Amino acid sequence: MPKQIKLAAHFPGVNNTTVWSDPRSGSQIDFASFEHMARTAERGKFDFIFLAEGLRLREHAGKILDSDVVGRPNTTTVLAALSAVTSRLGLAGTLSSTFNEPYEVARQVSTLDHLSGGRAAWNVVTSPDAFTGQNFRRGGFLKREDRYQRAEEFLTTVRELWDSWAPDALVGDKQQGVFVREVGRFVHSGPQFDIEGEFTLPRTPQGQPIVIQAGDSDEGREFAAKSADVIFSRHGTLEDGQAFFTDVKRRLAAYGRSHEDLLIMPAATFVLGDTEEEAHEYAREIRYQQVRPATAIQFLEQVWRRDLSEYDADGPLPEVDPDPDAEPLTWGRVQLHQDNVETARKWRALAEEKKLSIRELVIEATTRQQFIGTPQQVAHTVNDYVQSDASDGFVLVPHLTPGGLDEFADKVVPHLQELGVFRTDYTGSTLREHLFSR
């Protein structure tokens, strides 16, 4: 029996991977856009729709990063609204464990699980940097290395709250006039949180809503191995995916968990065409739309940590080397280039080897996992990746809002179904049932 593939739909929206200038692109904020994508994902029998969270607009060299599409509505409000226009699709939202409180998050996710009949998931993130936290008047709050301690105790506390009501606590006996047998009480005392009281919501349909984790450091992986149901990762290529998969799955045994208890779902994008050549040509066009000249210079400045605005994006790399001591120029984005000098060395070598301009180099160096081809080819490649343990499935990030997922749902999914590796209909009603058949 081949592995069954898990699929999620990432609502695009706050970075240069979205081609917002395309005539077909719609609003990032209107509910109609969220509804369109959710309905498409449900038509394609996806496991869940996924919303990321950005708590502060990113900045580059002191200005709002204009390659980002600004304006991301509140996660749980959008998901609550989506629960009313879908009936099976899982609803996953990102909420930071650094800038929230366990009681509040437990209530929000619990409410979503009740409203949706057991379809809620929480993506626990520690959030990138102090800059993000300034909106909360806690700019310097928690060093990066201390955030997982808080995240772990945060999640433990949330789980205690979710478990605080017995499954049969709500009696609702109209004859006897007994509504509730016993409310859920909790007491949590630890280094991060010291709270006690009654939780206001009874046990939810899933009991424990699904927990997703998205940090990539050693601590992040360990946290996921101990506590998460799903990891959302950036390791989407075959070799990188397999290395990540092996590393994370081997950590599970220490926590008494099996390989099937934690699903690995990297982000991936896709470009479809009637022929392979057409798909590749279209993919190239999309990358040029995503990385415009000004965006290319910004990417380079992120690595060089210098003002390079005088350079021509269609010309060669600057002769000047990166500044090893400078502060990053970009704030609010996860710092992908911690060692900027080393990254610059690799980029320079790549540009020299392939004779690339700045823009061509940025396109080459920043392209993430993409499935490109005819719908049938893409279905086969996705399946090969999953069967060869590069992942358990993918979180698909379309480049158009809101219609970018339509072709995948309507043209690729049927091929996956024919291969016998993807459901032809939902068999359960909760997200936990979709993901784990239990």
Ligand SMILES: Cc1cc2nc3c(=O)[nH]c(=O)nc-3n(C[C@H](O)[C@H](O)[C@H](O)COP(=O)(O)O)c2cc1C
């Ligand atoms: C694939 C992926 C997606 C992420 N999505 C978000 C997000 O939506 N919102 C957010 O605040 N942080 C997000 N993060 C940042 C993580 O929460 C975390 O702060 C960051 O990766 C640093 O932790 P690490 O060193 O363990 O990777 C994401 C990280 C990864 C790897």
